[in-house]
Amino acid sequence: MKQILLAGSFGRGNLGEDAILGAMLDDLRRCAPSAGFSAVVGDAPGLLEPLEVETIPWNNWPEISSAVQRSDLVILGGGGILYEDPGYDPGLLMRHPGSDLARATGIALLAKMYNKPLMLYAVGLGPLLGEATREAVRLVFGLADTVTVRDAESVTLAAALGIDANGIEVTADPALGMWIDGEDRAREIMRESGCDPSRPVIVVAPKPWAPFFSPADWAPTVAAALRAMMRNDGAQVLCVPFHPAEDDAWISVFNTFFKEGELHRSPPLLRPSEAAALIGACDLVVGLRLHAMVFAARTGAAGVALTCEPKLRSFMEQIGQSERCVETKNLAQFDGALAAAWSKRRQLREEFARAGAALRPVAARSAEVAAEMFVWPRDAAAASPLILDALRRMIEGRMRIERQTELAELALEQRIEQQNEELSMRYRRIAELEALLAEKGAELARIDRSFFGRLHRLFRR
DSSP, X not given: OOEEEEESSTTSSOHHHHHHHHHHHHHHHXXXXXXXXXXXXXXXXXXXXXXXXEEEETTOHHHHHHHHHHOSEEEEEEEEEESOOTTOOGGGTTOSSOOHHHHHHHHHHHHHHTTXXXXXXXXXXXXXXXXXXXXXXXXXXXXXXXXXXXXXXXHHHHHHTTOOOTTEEEOOOGGGGOOXXXXXXXXXXXXXXXXXXXXXXXXXXXXXXXXXXXXXHHHHHHHHHHHHHXXXXXXXXXXXXXXXXXXXXXXXXXXXXXXXXXXXXXXSSOOHHHHHHHHHHSSEEEESSHHHHHHHHHHTOOEEEEESXXXXXXXXXXXXXXXXXXXGGGGGGHHHHHHHHHHTHHHHHHHHHHHHHHHHHHHHHHHHHHHHGGGOOOOGGXXXXXXXXXXXXXXHHHHHHHHHHHHHHHHHHHHHHHHHHHHHHHHHHHHHHHHHHHHHHHHHHHHHHXXXXXXXXXXXX
């Protein structure tokens, strides 16, 4: 049986990334029905759908290495796994803790070291600001045998990095093919959240955007527009955090702009299929996260995007709804965009549904490309210079870290030795004072027993 290893940002508590994994597995199983699957996942795998897949902990490099060796194909993606990562260090490849980019680069290197076909599957690029990050992305692309990306902007960015874009195929976000729960479950979730399913519901999918754009800068404008709809149209506002570890703090800030009980929050630990059903059953989505709008297109929900990120802007263009995308720098336009979308929400539902349906086979194309790779001839020599250069950097980085550790340990030893010496001096001084105290005590006792001592006691009587 052929074995496929998937590695992305799965099992990290992010609904969008987990939806990608589920949809990838569905598409790959259709294209390669006899294959077996394993996935590298984070420390929150309980949020994953029941996917019947072997999981490998993202922080266990020996297990990851073994999984790569057992695989016939290694897939990195889908989604935005190649982006600006200030914590990236070539010396921390295949180590834990390490950054997301370091993990992707390390797995790519392992694939080529064991001569395994490597595919970048519907990945998104950017933003890429630092040269170290750009170099890592160039390395990963250079190691890949084939690449599909989720949008045309990623091709443009790759070309700007000096990557040959001719062999890159543009598909679409894999989550467009995800499984969705039924409407009954969506209404049940609404009730669990404190909403009345018989009244209009506006879903807000937040994102903090730190340090680029603080919630305090735009939450008042968004809240004011939503509260106007609550007054005029009887709408209810329901926050659905796609990444609770990041979004819950934002929801707390947002809640301060509403009266007590006005702002609702979805139950914790929703599965992607449940969140998608909830979005599909609502009247309007205000999406600050990419996958809120992907879920809207998948389920035929009307939506407005608010963003400072190219990937969300690119997706709205991809589904023909660029006018429903408000840039944070144009925040004054949000009120009008929201009102326009509300007035056309029935028409927009149809438009989003048609766009999502049209993109589903495009998203599934990445799985077809992956299945075709099983019959490709292997050429291990082509990637050797890249592997050697990356390994050299990794070794140099580790030597630098080890040298820094040695210097830190030496400084610590010197400090401990100095403190021990100071303690010894203090102990000697204490001993000297104790000896002097004993000497003075003995002298006082002699005086007390003398004629003058007896005379002193007599006068005291």
